[in-house]
Amino acid sequence: MTKKALICGISGQDGAYLAQLLIQKGYQVAGTSRDAQMCSFRNLELLGIKEQIQLESMALNDFRSVLQILMKTEPDEVYNLAGQSSVGLSFDLPVETLESIATGTLNLLEAIRFTHRPIKFYSAGSSECFGDIGVEAADENTPFRPRSPYGVAKSTAFWQVANYREAYNIFACSGILFNHESPLRPRRFVTQKIIDRVIDIAQEKEQLLSLGNINISRDWGWAPEYVEAMYLTLQHDRPEDFVIATGVSYKLEDFVACAFAYFDLDWQKYVRCDRTLLRPTDLAFSQGNPQKAKQILGWEAQYKMPDVVRGMIEAKLQISSAI
Incomplete structure (x- = not known):
């Protein structure tokens, strides 16, 4: 059976590269933005894959909208890469940042629970959750001390994922990604x-x-490599969180x-x-320790x-x- 994936925030850098990877692996891919009719999906066009994707409008802060798209697309895997993505802008838009990231993640988790389907869920975490860590590389056990509205929002989403995983036995994971760049960056x-x-x-x-x-x-990495780590996270036999980084700052x-x-x-x-x-x-x-991802997922950054x-x-x- 062909697997189906739903990528929330498919118009961004990570969403476009992830869609390309999943299509190459034989997935049926659906993707969302707030207004699919008005969005240009320029990154998907640059990668030459726009016509291969089922594009849908979805408002992550609206539970009904989220549930409707889940019921319509019937995905096996959901990747949540949506939300306000700029650390600097989060100081100017703290409420929008918190709502788009934390409320959006909560709505997806609750909608997955509501459907009673064995959907695997990936949530895009961030190194900004750690805050100042001195000169030590952060791993999965490093405490969160965020120093930006963006980091606070991502930390909230991380613990929501952990809570739904433990309370409702949902296959829900967070990838704590350090900075990763590409030509698709705004x-x-x-x-x-x-x-x-x-x-x-x-x-x-x-x-x-x-x-x-x-x-x-x-700790700067290459975005096309990091989306492979997202995919591998959901192929693991049990839901776990992973730091994804190069290990060099x-x-x-x-x-x-x-x-x-x-x-x-x-x-x-x-x-x-x-x-x-x-x-x-x-x-x-800011520097990550990606040893867990290397040992369990077999993932290691090649680009520094x-x-x-x-x-x-x-x-x-x-x-x-x-x-």
Whole structure:
């Protein structure tokens, strides 16, 4: 029997790559956005898979809407990648962030319980749940101390998943993903902003790159690899939570330097600090320990930060040359 998957938030970076992976594995894939008729689904078009997906409108904060789509699509697996996805924006939109992530996750879990069907559920967690961890790599047992509205919302969703797993015996899992990038990232994310501006500077279309705190350290991975970890999480014989990361952390300054070095440019000539871009609170250091995923799922990141930067630049140049 062909498996069916429902991807909530299919228009985003992770949703598009996950849909591509599942189609390659022979799944029937359905995907949702708040308004499927108005959404462009540009990422699905870029990957050439839009016509292979059943697209539906669903409001995650509306239980009736969620239940209707579950009944209509009858999925074997549900991947919840939806919700407000920007840490920086969450400081400006804390209520929307909490509702779209926490309430949306709760509605999906409750709808799955209501259907009485053996649906496997994956929830997109985040390294932002951990907050400041000093210089230690976070694993599945590291306490949560979130320092952003986004991190608070993701922490709430994580414990909702754990509660439904234990209370109702639902196959529900969280993947605690550290930063992962790709050419499909929106420009509001600093990594894509850096790549776009560096290319413009190299082509003499721009002269400066303005950034906030470049001393923060992050564990950056490659999004197409991370969606494979999502898939493997639901293929495991029992529901568990997994940290998904490269296990290596770099400063944002290193990311910037690597991008400029691709064009043989000295980053210090072009970068300036803009204090208006600083967040109310930010994590100084973030790094994951993915040993559990390696031991149990057989998953290990192949791309580290320099590979990610190169991949994003080359994809952007390829797209530009094709236009």
